[in-house]
Amino acid sequence: MGTLTGRTVLISGATSASGLAAARALLAAGADVVATGRSPERLAPLAALGAQTAALDLTDETAVRGLVEDLHARGVRVDGLLHLVGGWRGGGGLAGQSEEDYRALESSLTALRHVSRALDDDLRASSAGRLAIVSSTAVARPLAGGAAYAAVKAASEAWTRAVAQGWAKAARDAGTELRGAAVVLRVTSLAGLEDRLAEQFVRLWSADAAQLNDSILAVQEKETA
Known part of the structure; x- marks a missing residue:
């Protein structure tokens, strides 16, 4: 494939089945x-596949910035970020939404804020920067039993769209072509769609940044003939 040869992509929260699928697809694309x-x-x-790995707590801003500084010290600049930090807690209606559950879910938003800020300069400077988060269709139709989950996903989408607006404004102000795109990838469930998600993420580099930026894309099974 080779469409991503020479580019570096960071997967935050890569130890899931989706992370493995994304790493395979990205490495295959160069x-x-x-x-x-x-x-x-x-x-x-992931290391066995050929990925560089870094063990750290992404909710620790100092650790995240340390990782980026270490990459820079080695001459590595990041062209893409796929944010997979997540999880599910819910059920029991509003009464079943404990504060402990919410705080556990909120860590994915905290990690997104830290990583996207730390990599903002890299992604802006890239000739084709891409940021994608995995969100949920629950944002469009939240249920009482998943109120905390939907609220965190909605906040993560808002953060990502704010990144997109910032990149677009910077390009307009500078009178330059928009080269970066921040997008939301929505799923109903990732079970069985790990490879599909990976393929869709890789394809972001084949799309025009101006058309892609600030978009919400559904990740679905391929249609069968």
């Missing part, structure tokens, strides 16, 4: 992959 997660043991399969 990208250098930096895979992050909390557990060195769970990062080992």
Whole structure:
């Protein structure tokens, strides 16, 4: 494929099945992959694929900035960010939405804020910067049993769209062509769609940034004839 040769993509929260699928697809497309997660043991399969790995807590802003500084010290600049930090807690209606559940879910938004800020300069400077988060169709139709989950996903979408607006405004103010795109990838469930998500993420580099930026894309199974 080779469409991403020479580009570096960071996967935040890469130790899931979706992270493995994304790493495979990115490496096959020629990208250098930096895979992050909390557990060195769970990062080992990604290293075996050929990804660089970094074990850290993405809710720790100092650790995140340290990772980016280390990449820069090695001459590495990041062209893409796929944010996969997430999880599910819910059920029991509003009464079942505990504060503990919300705080656990909120960590994905905290991680997104830290990573996207730390990589903002890199993604803006790239000739084709791409940022994508995985969100949920629950944002469009939240249910009481998943109120905390939908609220965090909605906030993450708002943050990503704010990134998109910032990039577009900077390009307009400078009188230059928009080269970066921040997008939301929505799923009903990732189960069985890991490879499809990976393919769609890789294809972001084949799309025009101006048309792609600030878009919400559905990740669905391929249609069968």
